[in-house]
Amino acid sequence: MHDARRHPPNTGVAGWVGVDRGLSTFVAAARADGTPxxxxxxWPRPAQAAVARQRRLSRKVTGKQRGSNNRAKAAARLGRHHVRVAAIRRGFLHQVSNQLVNTHDRLAIETLTITGMLGNRRLASAVADAAWGELARQLAYKQQWRGGQLALVDRWYPSTKTCSACRTVAPAMPLHQRTFTCHVRISRRSGPQRRSQPRCLGRAAPRPVPGPPRRGPGHQRRPRGRLWPAHMRGRNRPR
Incomplete structure (x- = not known):
C-alpha cells in the first residue's frame, strides 16, 4: 500500500481502541477512557432475512426428479441465493472493518470461542450469521497493510468488570448485568479546606433480590415414575 495511505509510526502507549463484537450491537468501539x-x-442479518426464500428454493430442488434438467436449474437458483447472502455479509463486514482501520491505528479485539458458541442451538444461527471470525481476519490483514497494530485480548480478561479510570475490578456479575458502576467519593482533606481527590470504591450495581421459594419448608418431593394402584403393583403390573 502507498505510504500516503499508511498510518504514521506510533511508539507511545496511548491511542488504543477496544472493539467489542456482539449480536444486538454488532460492533461497539471505545477508547481506554471510555469514550465511544x-x-x-x-446490521443486516442476511441469512435470517433470507431464510424464507432459502427454504422455498430448497423445497423446489427436492421436488424435482434426480438427474433432470429442472433439478439442475433449481439447484443453480439455490446456489445463486447462497452466493448473494454471502456477498451481502462480506460487503457489510468490509464497510465496518474499513471504518475502523482507516480512522484508528491501534485496535484491540477479544479472542472469542466461536466454535463453542455454535454449540448453543439458540444462538448458533445468529452467531454464524454475524461472522465474527471473518471480521477479525479482515481487521488483521488491513491493519498490516496500513502499518497499524492489532492486539488480541484474552477471552478471560474481565473487561466488563474493570473500571476504565482506576482499573478496579468488580466482584462477580450476572449475565444480565453488563454495566459496571464505579463510584467516586471526595474524601481527602488538606489544611482548613477540602480538596477534591477522586477515590474509586469499586462497587458494582446492586444485584436483584431473589424472590420467595416456590416450595415451602415442609414440602415432600413426589417420587419419579408412574404410581400404579395397589392391586396392580408387583407381578400384575402391565409391561
Missing part, C-alpha cells in the same frame, strides 16, 4: 468512537446497532 463507533457503534453499529442495525
Amino acid at each position: 468512537v463507533l457503534r453499529v446497532d442495525g
Whole structure:
C-alpha cells in the first residue's frame, strides 16, 4: 500500500481502541477512557432475512426428479441465493472493518470461542450469521497493510468488570448485568479546606433480590415414575 495511505509510526502507549463484537450491537468501539468512537446497532442479518426464500428454493430442488434438467436449474437458483447472502455479509463486514482501520491505528479485539458458541442451538444461527471470525481476519490483514497494530485480548480478561479510570475490578456479575458502576467519593482533606481527590470504591450495581421459594419448608418431593394402584403393583403390573 502507498505510504500516503499508511498510518504514521506510533511508539507511545496511548491511542488504543477496544472493539467489542456482539449480536444486538454488532460492533461497539471505545477508547481506554471510555469514550465511544463507533457503534453499529442495525446490521443486516442476511441469512435470517433470507431464510424464507432459502427454504422455498430448497423445497423446489427436492421436488424435482434426480438427474433432470429442472433439478439442475433449481439447484443453480439455490446456489445463486447462497452466493448473494454471502456477498451481502462480506460487503457489510468490509464497510465496518474499513471504518475502523482507516480512522484508528491501534485496535484491540477479544479472542472469542466461536466454535463453542455454535454449540448453543439458540444462538448458533445468529452467531454464524454475524461472522465474527471473518471480521477479525479482515481487521488483521488491513491493519498490516496500513502499518497499524492489532492486539488480541484474552477471552478471560474481565473487561466488563474493570473500571476504565482506576482499573478496579468488580466482584462477580450476572449475565444480565453488563454495566459496571464505579463510584467516586471526595474524601481527602488538606489544611482548613477540602480538596477534591477522586477515590474509586469499586462497587458494582446492586444485584436483584431473589424472590420467595416456590416450595415451602415442609414440602415432600413426589417420587419419579408412574404410581400404579395397589392391586396392580408387583407381578400384575402391565409391561
